[in-house]
Amino acid sequence: MKAKISVYQLFAGIVMAPLGTAILFLITPEAKQDAWIAMLIYIIPGIMLQIIYTSLWKKYPKDTIVTYMPKIFGKILGYIISIVYILFFAYEAARVARDFTDLILISSMPKVSSTIILLSIMLVSGYAAYLGLENMFRSANLFLYIWIIFFILEWLFLYRTEGTLKFYNIKPILHNGIVPVIKESWKLITFPYGETLIMAMFFPYVKETSKVRKISLLSIIFMGIFLTLNTVMFISVLGVNFASNSLFPFLRTVRLMHIGETFDRVDIFVILIMMIGGFIKVSFFMYGSMLGFSKMVKIKDTRYLALPFSVVVFFTAMLIAKNYPQHIYIGQTLTITYIHLPLTVIIPIIALIIYYIKRLIFKIDAET
Secondary structure, eight states, X not given: OOOOXXXXXXXXXXXXXXHHHHTTXXXXXXXXXXXXXXXXXXXXXXHHHHHHHHHHHHHSTTOOHHHHHHXXXXXXXXXXXXXXXXXXXXXXXXXXXXXXXHHHHHHTOXXXXXXXXXXXXXXHHHHHHHHOHHHHHHHHHHHHHHHHHHHHHHHHHXXXXXXXXXXXXXXXXXXXXXXXXXXXXXXXGTTXXXXXXXXXXXXXXXXXXXXXXXXXXXXHXXXXXXXXXXXXXXXXXXXXXXXXHOSOHHHHHHTTOOBTTTBOOOHHXXXXXXXXXXHHHHHHHHHHHHHHHHHHHTOSOGGGGHHHHHHHHHHHHHHSOSSHHHHHHIIIIIIIIIIIIIIIIIHHHHHHHHHHHHXXXXXXXXXX
């Protein structure tokens, strides 16, 4: 029986997929104290991306991005692009797994082997992928509520902790105008907004197909506002320089808040909340890779691919970088520019243009 997901679960999936890692960092340090404005502005390109993704899906409503690329670009080039997307999703799963391995290693368990931590992450994520699409989206739906509640409580506790929220840190606002902010923050279009491309693998499984675009656009707006408030929090609490240079500004921020008079360290709870997002994101991207591969080689049950793909992601995550600074450099500089940009922005735009050109040519031929 074909898996089915609701539009509410789709909303949660679109939000949770990028948010799993986006919430950890100050994503646009180049914009300095205007980083929150950049996040807000780039909601618009994020919405445009969703229009492109959903437009492509509406042309081929029974297909995923892996299966409709050969129909647009032709068999040879199309299959090559599809294979690249399968590898991209697996690579993203490995990057996220490495992110959270280093998070645990640096923040709470420096004496534990990174191999053991990574293995634990992959066991949970691999099992989630084995359980299938419906279970992953149900989990995303549940944990989105948990994240929202935690985020609200975080603001409340920071407000009640004297001297933590210093909103003067976000000033001066647009000191050099809005153009430099837009120019310096172009990477936001690829991360976090471009990462929602993974949902193009799951659109055919949504029950209420007529609401897919509406829900996709609402989810981008919600995520953009969520990350904007998160960025304001980082800058106001830590200051722009400290937030930019901190390995994990999210963790550093919550360590400053106090809950009551004695309970002032919530590190383990915060790491657990962040790990939930990490597990969901790894599961989504790994399952997207599994699903794409199964479509190409005509495997009906993707569960058989959970173990081999978990092994591939595990070793990729181990070998992806020598250390955490190198991992961050590769991710924020090389990956975003040379992998994310072409795969999440350029190719989908070209694919939609080619579709309309073909449609116009065939229509003209039919008329003549």
